[in-house]
Amino acid sequence: MALLEVKNLEKDFKEVKAVDDISFKVQKGEIFGLLGPNGAGKSTTISIISTLLKPTKGDIKYKGESIVKNSKLIQPKLGVVPQEIALYPELSGYENLKFWGHAYNIRGKKLKKRIEDVSEIIGVKERLKDKISKYSGGMKRRINIGAALLHEPELLIMDEPTVGIDPQSRNHILETVNKLNEKGTTVIYTSHYMEEVEAICTRINIMDKGKIIASGTKDELIEIVNGNKKINLKFDKVSKSLIKDLESIEYISKLDVSENEIIISSNNSENIFKDITEVVTKSDSSLTSIDINKPNLEAVFLHLTGRALRD
Amino acid sequence: MLSIIKLRLMRLRNDYFVFVFMTILALGLSFVMGSSQSGNYKPTVPIVNSDSSEYSNLFIEELKNSKNYNFTLTDYDNAYKKVDEGKVLMALIINKGFQRDINNNKMPKVSIIKTKDDIEILTTENLIKTNLAKLKNNVNIAKVTTDYISGIKDVDKKNIFNKAYDLSLENWEYKRPMSVTRKTITDGKWSEFDNFKHIIIGFTLFFSMYTIVFGIGEILNERKYNTWQRQIVSPLSKGAILGGNMVITFMIGIIQVGVLIMASKYLFNVDWGSSFLGIMTVSISFVFTVTSLGLFLSGIVKTHSQLAAISPVILTSTSMIGGAMWPLEIVNSKILLFLANLTPQKWAIEAMEEIAMYNGSFNSVIYPSLIIIFMGIIYFILGIKLIRFE
Numbered sequence: 001m002a003l004l005e006v007k008n009l010e011k012d013f014k015e016v017k018a019v020d021d022i023s024f025k026v027q028k029g030e031i032f033g034l035l036g037p038n039g040a041g042k043s044t045t046i047s048i049i050s051t052l053l054k055p056t057k058g059d060i061k062y063k064g065e066s067i068v069k070n071s072k073l074i075q076p077k078l079g080v081v082p083q084e085i086a087l088y089p090e091l092s093g094y095e096n097l098k099f100w101g102h103a104y105n106i107r108g109k110k111l112k113k114r115i116e117d118v119s120e121i122i123g124v125k126e127r128l129k130d131k132i133s134k135y136s137g138g139m140k141r142r143i144n145i146g147a148a149l150l151h152e153p154e155l156l157i158m159d160e161p162t163v164g165i166d167p168q169s170r171n172h173i174l175e176t177v178n179k180l181n182e183k184g185t186t187v188i189y190t191s192h193y194m195e196e197v198e199a200i201c202t203r204i205n206i207m208d209k210g211k212i213i214a215s216g217t218k219d220e221l222i223e224i225v226n227g228n229k230k231i232n233l234k235f236d237k238v239s240k241s242l243i244k245d246l247e248s249i250e251y252i253s254k255l256d257v258s259e260n261e262i263i264i265s266s267n268n269s270e271n272i273f274k275d276i277t278e279v280v281t282k283s284d285s286s287l288t289s290i291d292i293n294k295p296n297l298e299a300v301f302l303h304l305t306g307r308a309l310r311d
Numbered sequence: 312m313l314s315i316i317k318l319r320l321m322r323l324r325n326d327y328f329v330f331v332f333m334t335i336l337a338l339g340l341s342f343v344m345g346s347s348q349s350g351n352y353k354p355t356v357p358i359v360n361s362d363s364s365e366y367s368n369l370f371i372e373e374l375k376n377s378k379n380y381n382f383t384l385t386d387y388d389n390a391y392k393k394v395d396e397g398k399v400l401m402a403l404i405i406n407k408g409f410q411r412d413i414n415n416n417k418m419p420k421v422s423i424i425k426t427k428d429d430i431e432i433l434t435t436e437n438l439i440k441t442n443l444a445k446l447k448n449n450v451n452i453a454k455v456t457t458d459y460i461s462g463i464k465d466v467d468k469k470n471i472f473n474k475a476y477d478l479s480l481e482n483w484e485y486k487r488p489m490s491v492t493r494k495t496i497t498d499g500k501w502s503e504f505d506n507f508k509h510i511i512i513g514f515t516l517f518f519s520m521y522t523i524v525f526g527i528g529e530i531l532n533e534r535k536y537n538t539w540q541r542q543i544v545s546p547l548s549k550g551a552i553l554g555g556n557m558v559i560t561f562m563i564g565i566i567q568v569g570v571l572i573m574a575s576k577y578l579f580n581v582d583w584g585s586s587f588l589g590i591m592t593v594s595i596s597f598v599f600t601v602t603s604l605g606l607f608l609s610g611i612v613k614t615h616s617q618l619a620a621i622s623p624v625i626l627t628s629t630s631m632i633g634g635a636m637w638p639l640e641i642v643n644s645k646i647l648l649f650l651a652n653l654t655p656q657k658w659a660i661e662a663m664e665e666i667a668m669y670n671g672s673f674n675s676v677i678y679p680s681l682i683i684i685f686m687g688i689i690y691f692i693l694g695i696k697l698i699r700f701e
Binding site: 050051052072075076078080082084085086087088089090091095099100102103104105147 | 314536544
């Protein structure tokens with residue numbers, strides 16, 4: 001049984017359909033990614049799962065029981081890292097963690113120990129007594145995450161947790177997510193940063209305009225656009241015979257020729273290199289460089305929607 | 312709920328300035344306003360009678376009957392100097408031709424020397440206008456009456472005119488269909504209305520309303536900090552979130568009202584009567600209702616800035632209508648008196664004055680306290696319905 005099962009979920013805001021009939025399952029122990037541009041419906045989906053919003057239609061089951069009907073089933077087991085910093089700026093990092101620990105019914109020595117452990121995980125131990133208002137953006141993000149970890153959640157939902165922070169803090173957060181997952185925490189991770197989702201997620205849903213447009217592991221998703229592999233060849237000169245010979249190769253779908261450069265689009269990755277090597281060897285042009293653009297999730301999104309992920 | 316209370320206490324520790332500031336402001340302003348309006352204070356208004364006619368003298372005579380002002384005759388230079396030096400509010404000049412205008416059935420013209428416009432001057436101007444209209448009408452009635460009687464028989468016209476004028480003047484007075492005399496016996500002494508005490512009570516309640524409404528309005532700041540959403544997805548129940556905020560705001564309100572009552576007692580020697588339980592009952596009812604009002608207002612608006620914009624308008628206007636700034640005894644408008652009944656301030660002031668001024672017993676505050684609590688329950692239900700948990 002899946003840890004979380006989303007069934008035919010819909011959410012309307014007046015005339016806008018923010019989430020449009022989506023279904024997916026999150027298995028225990030995985031890092032599940034929701035990728036999509038701003039406005040794709042990721043945060044709305046996350047808000048419904050975290051019981052902040054009620055869906056217009058559909059259901060969400062946590063361990064087989066509906067959390068739409070009874071939100072209390074999931075709330076104590078859930079850690080939510082919202083997109084915005086959700087902390088009290090006039091309180092210190094310690095006081096913030098203390099309050100959120102209380103909110104999850106952790107008290108006394110256990111709370112003290114958890115604050116110590118969490119502050120070590122998120123790397124803010126030295127600055128815990130400072131007020132949040134004095135923290136940098138990255139530090140605030142770390143406390144924001146820490147507040148969701150105090151009760152050792154079974155399911156951690158992270159909504160764009162790295163927005164607007166420096167690369168060092170970003171890497172630290174990604175490492176933290178991996179470490180938590182290694183210890184058994186299931187993670188739902190939303191982002192519009194393709195690289196982050198590619199780096200940490202075991203399975204990914206790509207969302208656009210409220211719908212799931214593709215779903216699978218990273219490799220499964222990339223397979224969708226494998227035919228669009230691009231090979232960039234540079235020569236000392238490009239002769240007509242070379243172009244003619246390359247055009248005759250069966251698997252080449254498109255050939256873009258500029259002064260000393262030929263960009264080959266291919267729909268077959270298996271045999272194309274052998275054929276290209278044969279043609280180039282026979283020609284009177286000398287190959288000076290070769291560059292192969294492997295498809296990524298950006299290319300998948302572009303292929304499926306005709307738009308770039310960050311449009 | 313305890314988590315929310317602890318949180319609010321932690322936050323209050325860093326933000327106690329507003330509480331202290333409002334308490335000091337309430338005390339300071341209560342003292343200043345109370346002192347200025349208590350006792351036999353009467354603003355002096357110099358009158359320059361340039362017409363020196365029979366009617367201008369009648370007009371001055373009528374003005375001098377006013378209990379709230381001290382109208383004195385003087386010359387123009389002296390009147391101008393006193394206004395210029397700020398020794399008097401304003402000066403009234405009765406222009407030449409005053410009597411002629413009345414005889415020609417025109418509204419006579421008077422001039423005012425003043426350096427500013429304020430509520431006290433506007434009130435005085437209203438009094439002058441009312442008296443002018445009365446004079447003109449009375450003279451007309453007296454003239455018509457004199458002409459009519461003198462046309463029938465030979466009479467002393469002057470005498471008839473004066474009698475008709477006086478009778479006309481008398482008829483301006485409101486004839487009450489019945490009169491009620493209320494007496495409260497306190498160890499053989501009569502208690503009287505004390506304006507200073509009234510101001511202290513009114514301002515105590517008025518300023519505490521700000522602290523309370525903005526106290527419960529902190530839930531709007533929670534939305535701004537996104538902590539509201541985080542609390543909703545935590546195991547904290549909605550009841551615990553709202554209850555915690557209500558309880559801490561209520562406690563802060565009670566402490567502030569208590570501090571203001573104690574400070575006025577020991578700093579300004581205000582006697583709060585013999586029923587401490589009665590004063591506490593009214594205070595608790597009032598603070599509960601204002602907390603609920605704050606919850607209701609926080610449900611209507613979306614942000615703390617919007618609350619900060621509408622609260623002064625609502626709190627000040629209802630406090631004015633409810634008699635926190637001045638006694639309702641001076642208000643004649645039936646509409647305003649009806650509206651006063653809809654404000655918790657009116658009932659709280661009335662109940663507290665019953666004890667502090669007329670030495671009433673605990674029984675005298677039960678009815679007004681129940682009305683205040685009833686209002687609070689309505690605001691509370693509306694507030695809960697309006698507060699958004701999504």
